[in-house]
Amino acid sequence: MLYKGSCHCGKVAFEVEGELTGAVRCNCSICSRKGALLWAVPHGKLRLLAWGDDLGQYTFGSHVIAHRFCRTCGIHPFAEDVSEGSERSAYVNIHCLDGLDLTAVPIVDFDGRAA
Structure with a gap:
C-alpha cells in the first residue's frame, strides 16, 4: 500500500510503500521525547x-541514525539509517501519515535505552 505523509506545515512531504503491520515505540532519549511511533521500511521504499x-x-x-525534522515546524517525520551498504532502513513516524487509523496499528515496545 502507498502512504503519503508530511510534517505539520507540509514543507517536508514524502510517500512510503509497504505493508504497515505494526509500529515500534522506542524509549530511547530522543524517541521518548518526540513521542514517535516508528515503522521500519527498506530505505528505497521512502521517497521524498x-x-x-x-x-x-x-x-x-x-551517529548511525539521522533523525530528520522540518526546520520550519519542528516535526520529526522520519529517520534514516546512514550506515554504508544496501540494507539501509528508514523509520517513518506513523503519526505523520495521512488518514491513518492509529488505533488499528499494533504497537511493540522497544528498550532503546538499553540498546
Missing part, C-alpha cells in the same frame, strides 16, 4: 516529495 532547505538532521550516540 518536498524538502528543500527545510529538512534538518540530528544524530547522537553512535
Whole structure:
C-alpha cells in the first residue's frame, strides 16, 4: 500500500510503500521525547516529495541514525539509517501519515535505552 505523509506545515512531504503491520515505540532519549511511533521500511521504499532547505538532521550516540525534522515546524517525520551498504532502513513516524487509523496499528515496545 502507498502512504503519503508530511510534517505539520507540509514543507517536508514524502510517500512510503509497504505493508504497515505494526509500529515500534522506542524509549530511547530522543524517541521518548518526540513521542514517535516508528515503522521500519527498506530505505528505497521512502521517497521524498518536498524538502528543500527545510529538512534538518540530528544524530547522537553512535551517529548511525539521522533523525530528520522540518526546520520550519519542528516535526520529526522520519529517520534514516546512514550506515554504508544496501540494507539501509528508514523509520517513518506513523503519526505523520495521512488518514491513518492509529488505533488499528499494533504497537511493540522497544528498550532503546538499553540498546
